[in-house]
Structure formats: C-alpha cells, structure tokens
Amino acid sequence: SPATLSDIVTSFLDVVHDRLLADRRGDVADYIPELADAAPDKFGIALCGLNGRVYESGDTHIPFTIQSVSKAFVYSLALDDIGMNAVHNRVGAEPSGEAFNSVKLESSTGRPPNPMVNAGAIVTTSLVNGSSPEHRFERILTRLSAFAGRDLAIDESVFTSERVSGDRNRALAYLMRSAGSLSADVNETLDVYFRQCSVLVTSRDLAVMGATLGNGGVNPITGRRVTSAETCQHVMTIMATCGMYDYAGEWLLRAGLPAKSGVAGGLVAASPGEFGLGLYSPRLDHSGASVRAVVAAQQLARRFGLHILHRP
Ligand code: GLN
Numbered sequence: 001s002p003a004t005l006s007d008i009v010t011s012f013l014d015v016v017h018d019r020l021l022a023d024r025r026g027d028v029a030d031y032i033p034e035l036a037d038a039a040p041d042k043f044g045i046a047l048c049g050l051n052g053r054v055y056e057s058g059d060t061h062i063p064f065t066i067q068s069v070s071k072a073f074v075y076s077l078a079l080d081d082i083g084m085n086a087v088h089n090r091v092g093a094e095p096s097g098e099a100f101n102s103v104k105l106e107s108s109t110g111r112p113p114n115p116m117v118n119a120g121a122i123v124t125t126s127l128v129n130g131s132s133p134e135h136r137f138e139r140i141l142t143r144l145s146a147f148a149g150r151d152l153a154i155d156e157s158v159f160t161s162e163r164v165s166g167d168r169n170r171a172l173a174y175l176m177r178s179a180g181s182l183s184a185d186v187n188e189t190l191d192v193y194f195r196q197c198s199v200l201v202t203s204r205d206l207a208v209m210g211a212t213l214g215n216g217g218v219n220p221i222t223g224r225r226v227t228s229a230e231t232c233q234h235v236m237t238i239m240a241t242c243g244m245y246d247y248a249g250e251w252l253l254r255a256g257l258p259a260k261s262g263v264a265g266g267l268v269a270a271s272p273g274e275f276g277l278g279l280y281s282p283r284l285d286h287s288g289a290s291v292r293a294v295v296a297a298q299q300l301a302r303r304f305g306l307h308i309l310h311r312p
Contacts, residue, residue, distance in 0.1 A: 064202075209268055236270055265293065
C-alpha cells in the first residue's frame with residue numbers, strides 16, 4: 001500500500017533521530033547537580049500537527065525541566081495581561097547578540113534588550129498579574145499547562161538548587177532594580193522565575209506547545225483557546241529574532257523557524273500554520289542550546305521546506 005504522509009513524516013523523524021545518535025558533541029549543563037546528572041544520551045523528537053496528530057521518535061516521554069523555553073510562553077501571558085505596549089515599555093525587542101545571562105541593559109533606561117535573555121525574562125515574569133508571588137506562579141503554571149494540554153508540575157529539587165545557585169540572576173535583578181527597570185521585589189520575582197524554569201515537560205509536550213503557537217493560540221489536542229492569534233504572532237516574532245540568544249541570526253538563516261532553547265536540553269520550534277516541534281537532548285553547544293536538537297530541527301526544516309521565508 002502507498003505510504004501515507006504520516007508514514008513519511010514518522011520515518012523521516014526516525015532517520016534524523018538515528019543518524020544523530022552518534023553525535024556526542026557538547027556538554028550537559030552542570031551549574032546545578034540535578035542538571036549535571038541528566039542522562040546525556042537521551043534524545044527525543046516529537047512533531048505535533050495542527051490536526052492534533054503527534055509523531056514521535058526516541059525518548060519523547062522523558063521529563064526534564066523546561067528552563068528558558070518557559071520564557072516564550074510566560075511572555076504570552078504578560079502580553080495578554082498588560083498589553084504589548086506596556087510590556088514593550090519595560091522589556092525591549094532587540095536581539096542582544098549576547099549570551100542568555102548577559103548583563104547588557106539599555107544604557108539610558110536600564111531596560112533589558114528582549115524577553116528571551118534572563119534579564120528580560122525576569123522583568124517579564126514580574127509583569128504577570130497576580131495578587132501574590134504564589135498567585136502569579138499559579139497563573140504561569142496554568143498558562144504553560146494550557147499550552148501543553150495537560151497539568152504540568154515542578155521539580156522541587158531543581159527549584160531549590162536554582163534558587164541557592166542563582167547569584168547571577170539575583171545580581172541581574174538587583175541591577176535592574178537600581179536602574180528602575182524592575183519595580184517588583186527581587187526575591188519574590190526570582191522565586192517565581194526559578195519555579196517557572198523548574199516546570200517538568202517532555203519533548204512531546206513541547207511539540208504540542210509549539211503547535212499551539214503555530215495554530216494561532218488554539219491547542220490542537222484539547223481544542224481550547226489558550227491565547228490570541230495576535231499574541232502568538234508577537235511571541236513567535238521574538239522567538240525568531242531572539243529565541244536562540246547569540247546564535248539567533250545563524251539559527252534563522254539555517255532553520256528559519258521561531259524557536260526557543262533551554263539549558264536542560266529542550267527546544268521548541270513552531271512552524272506557523274503547519275506544526276510544532278519538540279526536541280530533547282541534554283548535551284549543549286556554546287550558546288546553551290541542545291546540539292542534537294539544533295541539528296535535527298535544521299534537517300527537518302530543510303527536508304520539508306519549512307523556513308518562514310521559503311518560497312517554493
Ligand atoms: N534557569 C536558567 C537560568 O536562569 C535558565 C537558563 C536557560 O535555560 N538558558 O540561568
């Protein structure tokens with residue numbers, strides 16, 4: 001019988017997965033023991049179509065912490081809560097060309113360059129509505145869960161470690177407080193930020209989250225509207241320009257998809273109107289993105305002509 005589209009997609013996911021298993025470049029994040037202990041050879045690729053079909057290859061059900069991948073989705077909540085102009089007054093939209101933990105702030109205002117670097121993500125988290133830090137985090141967890149289409153939870157030991165080892169993020173937050181760009185309490189904001197980084201997901205979850213962005217805000221599995229199409233457009237714009245930090249320009253050149261990386265080895269990419277891609281492999285490159293995830297996403301984008309500027 002003739003191969004269906006799903007056979008073609010699934011077999012290509014397996015080809016990419018199997019080909020990259022031999023790639024052991026990069027190092028697992030080691031700034032906290034929980035990340036240093038990750039099994040370095042795990043590798044999962046999941047793709048979720050806008051019809052809700054999920055294609056998977058490899059370790060797509062292994063939980064890992066979402067880390068910086070959360071920044072894109074929390075940005076969607078801040079946009080919905082206070083509006084794009086109010087968010088933009090506090091967090092810029094310019095690629096910094098610098099690493100995720102860069103201290104670069106706008107010289108006149110102390111405003112962080114964009115919501116994908118830590119400084120900008122910390123301010124973004126502080127802009128989420130809530131009557132207390134607990135309430136703010138509850139709303140963030142609800143938003144992340146709605147994107148994933150299931151109830152997510154946090155890894156408490158990662159949270160505790162992030163909090164005790166978070167001196168650089170704490171320093172960034174104090175710097176922004178003194179510059180006037182962070183108006184919320186430093187410790188309360190960082191607790192929410194470290195919790196949001198400690199939410200457990202699988203590569204399958206990331207595929208569904210990406211598909212929800214690519215589907216204009218309606219989760220293709222649950223059928224529920226999570227956010228507006230306009231917010232998805234704003235989020236994907238920032239992912240396309242800033243999601244991969246100091247690799248963002250080359251990433252856009254080679255993969256051409258809005259994406260966000262995290263230091264636990266997760267990567268989400270969205271193909272607008274097509275599907276979401278979720279990848280996991282813990283060994284990281286110099287920019288803090290998963291080596292295998294970056295290569296796999298580029299091969300998939302190339303094979304299926306997914307570059308957002310692609311013209312057939
Ligand atoms: N928890 C990490 C931090 O804030 C997340 C960084 C990342 O995933 N790039 O430093």
